[in-house]
Amino acid sequence: MTHSSPVPANGETAPLYRRHRFLLADDVTYLDGNSLGPLPRSVPDRVATAVRDEWGDSLVKGWNDAGWFGLPTKVARRIEPLIGAESQTVSVGDSTSVNLFKVLSAALKLAGPRRRILSDAGNFPSDLYVADGLTRLVESGFHVTALPCEDVESAIGDDVAIVMLTEVDYRTGRRRDMKAVTEAAHASGAIIIWDLAHSAGAFPVRLADCGADFAVGCGYKFLNGGPGAPAFLYVAPRHADAFTPAIAGWMGHADPFAFDSSYRPAAGIQKMQAGTPAILSLTALDEALTLYDDVDLCELQAASQKLGDLFIEAVETRCPDLVLASPRAAAERGSQVSFRHPQGYAVMRALIDRNVIGDFRAPDILRFGITPLYTNEGDIRHAADVLYQVLRDRLWDREAYRVRAAVT
Amino acid sequence: MTHSSPVPANGETAPLYRRHRFLLADDVTYLDGNSLGPLPRSVPDRVATAVRDEWGDSLVKGWNDAGWFGLPTKVARRIEPLIGAESQTVSVGDSTSVNLFKVLSAALKLAGPRRRILSDAGNFPSDLYVADGLTRLVESGFHVTALPCEDVESAIGDDVAIVMLTEVDYRTGRRRDMKAVTEAAHASGAIIIWDLAHSAGAFPVRLADCGADFAVGCGYKFLNGGPGAPAFLYVAPRHADAFTPAIAGWMGHADPFAFDSSYRPAAGIQKMQAGTPAILSLTALDEALTLYDDVDLCELQAASQKLGDLFIEAVETRCPDLVLASPRAAAERGSQVSFRHPQGYAVMRALIDRNVIGDFRAPDILRFGITPLYTNEGDIRHAADVLYQVLRDRLWDREAYRVRAAVT
Numbered sequence: 001m002t003h004s005s006p007v008p009a010n011g012e013t014a015p016l017y018r019r020h021r022f023l024l025a026d027d028v029t030y031l032d033g034n035s036l037g038p039l040p041r042s043v044p045d046r047v048a049t050a051v052r053d054e055w056g057d058s059l060v061k062g063w064n065d066a067g068w069f070g071l072p073t074k075v076a077r078r079i080e081p082l083i084g085a086e087s088q089t090v091s092v093g094d095s096t097s098v099n100l101f102k103v104l105s106a107a108l109k110l111a112g113p114r115r116r117i118l119s120d121a122g123n124f125p126s127d128l129y130v131a132d133g134l135t136r137l138v139e140s141g142f143h144v145t146a147l148p149c150e151d152v153e154s155a156i157g158d159d160v161a162i163v164m165l166t167e168v169d170y171r172t173g174r175r176r177d178m179k180a181v182t183e184a185a186h187a188s189g190a191i192i193i194w195d196l197a198h199s200a201g202a203f204p205v206r207l208a209d210c211g212a213d214f215a216v217g218c219g220y221k222f223l224n225g226g227p228g229a230p231a232f233l234y235v236a237p238r239h240a241d242a243f244t245p246a247i248a249g250w251m252g253h254a255d256p257f258a259f260d261s262s263y264r265p266a267a268g269i270q271k272m273q274a275g276t277p278a279i280l281s282l283t284a285l286d287e288a289l290t291l292y293d294d295v296d297l298c299e300l301q302a303a304s305q306k307l308g309d310l311f312i313e314a315v316e317t318r319c320p321d322l323v324l325a326s327p328r329a330a331a332e333r334g335s336q337v338s339f340r341h342p343q344g345y346a347v348m349r350a351l352i353d354r355n356v357i358g359d360f361r362a363p364d365i366l367r368f369g370i371t372p373l374y375t376n377e378g379d380i381r382h383a384a385d386v387l388y389q390v391l392r393d394r395l396w397d398r399e400a401y402r403v404r405a406a407v408t
Numbered sequence: 409m410t411h412s413s414p415v416p417a418n419g420e421t422a423p424l425y426r427r428h429r430f431l432l433a434d435d436v437t438y439l440d441g442n443s444l445g446p447l448p449r450s451v452p453d454r455v456a457t458a459v460r461d462e463w464g465d466s467l468v469k470g471w472n473d474a475g476w477f478g479l480p481t482k483v484a485r486r487i488e489p490l491i492g493a494e495s496q497t498v499s500v501g502d503s504t505s506v507n508l509f510k511v512l513s514a515a516l517k518l519a520g521p522r523r524r525i526l527s528d529a530g531n532f533p534s535d536l537y538v539a540d541g542l543t544r545l546v547e548s549g550f551h552v553t554a555l556p557c558e559d560v561e562s563a564i565g566d567d568v569a570i571v572m573l574t575e576v577d578y579r580t581g582r583r584r585d586m587k588a589v590t591e592a593a594h595a596s597g598a599i600i601i602w603d604l605a606h607s608a609g610a611f612p613v614r615l616a617d618c619g620a621d622f623a624v625g626c627g628y629k630f631l632n633g634g635p636g637a638p639a640f641l642y643v644a645p646r647h648a649d650a651f652t653p654a655i656a657g658w659m660g661h662a663d664p665f666a667f668d669s670s671y672r673p674a675a676g677i678q679k680m681q682a683g684t685p686a687i688l689s690l691t692a693l694d695e696a697l698t699l700y701d702d703v704d705l706c707e708l709q710a711a712s713q714k715l716g717d718l719f720i721e722a723v724e725t726r727c728p729d730l731v732l733a734s735p736r737a738a739a740e741r742g743s744q745v746s747f748r749h750p751q752g753y754a755v756m757r758a759l760i761d762r763n764v765i766g767d768f769r770a771p772d773i774l775r776f777g778i779t780p781l782y783t784n785e786g787d788i789r790h791a792a793d794v795l796y797q798v799l800r801d802r803l804w805d806r807e808a809y810r811v812r813a814a815v816t
Contacts, residue, residue: 023464032468039464047459047688048452055634056431056447059765060440068635095683097657098506105545121669126658126683129671133656137513138546146669220684226463227476227687248541249505250534257812259770261529261554263537275503275534276628279635280455281686357467362667404665 014294016303019374021291022224029379029386031358034170034198034336034369037224037288046287050280068279072251075282076232076269078289082297083196083217084206085234091272092282096197096218096231098247100130102272103214103233105246107162107191108134108142110239114161118190121146123166127195131164149174153181160190167205168198168334171365173326175199175334179210186211197221200232201292202335202371203301207234214239222335222371225285233272240268249274291373303372305330307380308337311368314384315339319391325365335371340364341391349401350390356383422702424711427782429699430632437787437794439766442578442606442744442777445632445696454695458688476687480659483690484640484677486697490705491604491625492614493642499680500690504605504626504639506655508538510680511622511641513654515570515599516542516550518647522569526598529554531574535603539572557582561589568598575613576606576742579773581734583607583742587618594619605629608640609700610743610779611709615642622647630743630779633693641680648676657682699781711780713738715788716745719776722792723747727799733773743779748772749799757809758798764791 023039024030030038054066063069076090083090094102104117117131128146135142147155149169156163163185168175178194185192194215199205201222207215213236219229244265250256251273254264265271309330315322325338341347341364348360358368368383390396431447432438438446462474471477484498491498502510512525525539536554543550555563557577564571571593576583586602593600602623607613609630615623621644627637652673658664659681662672673679717738723730733746749755749772756768766776776791798804 023460025465028467030467036463036468036470038467039459044456044459044464048456051447051452051455051634051692052431055444056452057433059436059438059446060444060767061760061765062444062635094502094506095657095685097683098502098655101655108545123669124658125661125667125669125671128669129656129658129661132671133652133654136652137516137654139548226459227470228684228690230686231683244541244544246541246545247506247509248537249503250532250537253533253537257770259533261531261533261536263533263540275505275639276636277503278638278686278689280692281689282636284459284688352469357469359468362665 016295016299016372017374017376018291022374024374027355029356029383030374031356031368031370031383033224033371034221034367035359036220036227037222038374039226040224040288040291042290043226043284043287047280047284050283071279071282071286072273072277075286075289078286078292079200079232082205082292083200083215083234084204084208086208086237088269089237090232090234091269092232093230093273093277095228096216097126097130099216099231099233100127100193100195101134102245102247103193103216103235104131104134104162104164106235106239106243107193107214108138109243110191111161114159115141115143116160117142117144117162117164118152118155118160119144119146119164120149120152120166122149122169122171123164124170124195124197127164127166153184156184156188156190158188160188163190163192165192166195166197168336170198171325171361171367172338173334173336175332178206178212182210182212198334198336203304204297212236219285223285224288224291226281226288228281229285230277230282235269235272245271245274247274251275251277295373300372304335304370305333307370307372307375307377308333308335310377311337311370311380311384314381315387318384318388321391322366336367336369338368339366341366343396345404346396346398346401347390350396350398351386354386354390356386424703424707424780425782425784426699430782432782435763437764437791438782439764439776439778439791441632441779442629442775443767444628444635445630446782447634448632448696448699450698451634451692451695455688455692458691479687479690479694480681480685483694483697486694486700487608487640490613490700491608491623491642492612492616494616494645496677497645497648498640498642499677500640501638501681501685503636504624505534505538507624507639507641508535508601508603509542510653510655511601511624511643512539512542512570512572514643514647514651515601515622516546517651518599519569522567523549523551524568525550525552525570525572526560526563526568527552527554527572528557528560528574530557530577530579531572532578532603532605535572535574561592564592564596564598566596568593568596571598571600573600574603574605576744578606579733579769579775580746581606581742581744583740586614586620590618590620606742606744611712612705620644627693631693632696632699634689634696636689637693638686638690643677643680653679653682655682659683659685703781708780712743712778713741715778715780715783715785716741716743718785719745719778719788719792722789723795726792726796729799730774744775744777746776747774749774751804753812754804754806754809755798758804758806759794762794762798764794
């Protein structure tokens with residue numbers, strides 16, 4: 001969990017590829033860790049212990065004896081180094097949407113007289129929904145301007161209060177230059193909020209180095225925390241004492257067990273906790289994050305870029321019907337490669353039926369997440385082979401593959 | 409899960425006392441189900457299946473194949489009859505605080521020109537914190553007036569926009585008359601929000617009959633959903649289409665997989681879903697709720713009142729140092745009996761050390777939750793015996809019992 005090569009006590013570097021530490025069937029090529037990370041091998045026992053021993057035996061005493069009270073903080077400490085955050089700047093719990101609501105409402109209070117929230121029309125739609133809902137609630141003139149991806153940076157002007165962007169585009173995998181955009185926002189007097197949903201755990205994020213104001217991210221994608229795992233948020237230390245939380249809960253009170261009728265925010269990041277966290281889901285995330293104990297994130301990024309380049313080459317050589325939707329330059333990508341195909345949905349269904357699991361995003365995007373922790377060159381070549389066969393033999397051209405079901 | 413006696417197909421009524429369906433050690437007398445319900449016996453296997461088979465094997469396909477998308481709705485359908493709610497009026501997910509934030513922000517929009525939010529100074533502090541945080545956020549003149557418990561009803565006047573109350577007082581167990589207070593609120597033109605944290609699963613709640621506007625409640629107390637289980641909210645059908653959610657998330661969008669950049673709320677209660685729900689925690693709650701499949705809530709309430717009366721009698725007869733903090737009349741109590749003692753904290757620690765588990769609330773309240781599903785007369789007599797011994801022999805008067813740790 002470092003940005004430079006760790007050398008364990010035995011003098012050997014831990015191998016990055018650790019598929020044996022996931023419960024992933026041998027015949028599955030899983031390229032959807034950007035949507036839902038697979039099950040780490042140690043999670044089932046840890047969750048079973050939380051259910052039987054902590055809840056079952058400790059009962060209400062589990063809050064102290066099993067450390068449930070400290071669990072959000074423990075998980076936050078694991079996430080901070082993954083995203084280049086200072087110590088005690090991350091809060092874990094609630095969904096990504098609720099976390100975005102929390103930091104965006106803080107940013108509104110810090111924004112001064114400006115009223116424009118600038119975002120990317122290709123941002124996660126849910127991020128735009130949250131901003132829309134919040135501005136409608138407060139009725140103080142804030143409004144969201146969502147511009148085409150390539151027009152956002154040049155629109156950062158002195159009328160912009162808040163820039164709200166996702167570092168890695170969920171469809172194309174294009175990665176924004178966090179440092180340059182953050183500097184541009186600050187140069188114009190704006191606050192910036194980064195969504196790290198497709199960044200955290202995929203490559204080294206450098207929030208502190210870049211001077212980001214706020215960030216949010218997701219626990220169930222590259223962090224492998226399980227379906228609907230609790231999310232996280234980041235508050236730069238310079239803002240920590242500058243606002244009172246909009247969602248004020250007892251876990252963020254300075255003295256939760258005094259049961260004061262008045263809210264007094266806890267010091268620092270603790271105040272961002274609101275209600276009681278979902279302990280079972282949080283336990284799975286905590287355990288999943290141990291996989292990062294000895295991962296060098298720079299090494300992880302390099303491996304991902306290499307695998308991505310290999311996939312692009314293997315696909316483009318043989319599948320002329322596919323159009324690369326991701327940046328060709330590895331340095332401009334997150335940890336995902338996407339292609340366009342007019343029958344993308346059916347193609348992905350055909351692939352999944354053959355145990356090559358990626359996903360589809362409307363209108364025509366095939367997404368392939370690349371996670372070197374459990375994906376190697378053999379997997380990438382196999383996925384490209386199956387994709388080639390599906391297209392060559394029009395295996396996607398079956399009614400069963402065309403019928404839409406919900407796909408995440 | 410009915411309000412009148414069910415007759416199973418075999419012609420026999422299921423016994424209400426079903427301790428064998430919980431994993432609760434024989435030597436434990438658990439009187440804290442009002443804080444954290446014990447572990448239902450079927451939950452560990454169900455959660456293990458969700459982890460290994462659903463997440464592990466189905467991977468991202470679990471959203472469809474394992475029914476994760478439908479899980480919040482499935483759980484909501486289980487909760488509705490427990491609280492006397494119409495079909496499709498309950499939404500499950502997020503914490504109680506976030507749910508209160510959701511319904512209170514809806515109520516603000518429906519409130520008209522009035523700006524006073526009336527509450528009880530003895531309400532859950534966290535509910536007051538949420539109201540405080542929300543009013544500070546919106547800056548539109550709303551303010552909270554929290555009056556002493558007994559003064560609230562007479563203060564419901566034509567300046568009150570919203571009445572926000574908890575049906576059962578968390579310290580004393582005093583139960584408000586939901587119908588009378590709701591009618592008083594409506595007669596004065598106010599909206600009413602009920603917190604059912606200590607009601608749901610304890611006795612028949614009658615939201616629809618009483619005409620309540622909104623409600624929230626907790627999954628981990630009497631509903632036994634596990635630590636930090638997802639919470640729920642209720643929106644009366646007449647309000648369902650009258651507002652747009654303040655926390656607007658993709659799960660509440662009319663067409664989540666269209667990935668529209670604009671938010672269009674789903675029809676009815678579905679729009680109250682926000683971000684991705686914590687599936688593992690939600691699975692535990694879903695399984696726990698099966699315990700209510702054949703519970704007659706009126707029978708449950710009658711059994712609870714009988715046990716409560718027995719406890720009060722057994723304690724008052726022998727423990728003159730304890731002062732009853734709950735209403736003596738069973739009809740005015742929720743499913744809990746509380747006593748005051750100047751050394752309440754130490755007394756409770758001594759009790760817990762002897763496997764009689766209740767809890768303590770500052771400054772001097774000993775709380776005993778009563779759940780006839782796993783508590784019978786023998787348990788009640790035993791608890792009273794141990795309490796008597798602890799007081800008679802001053803067993804609480806030890807340094808180790810006086811030192812405060814966090815206790816929920």
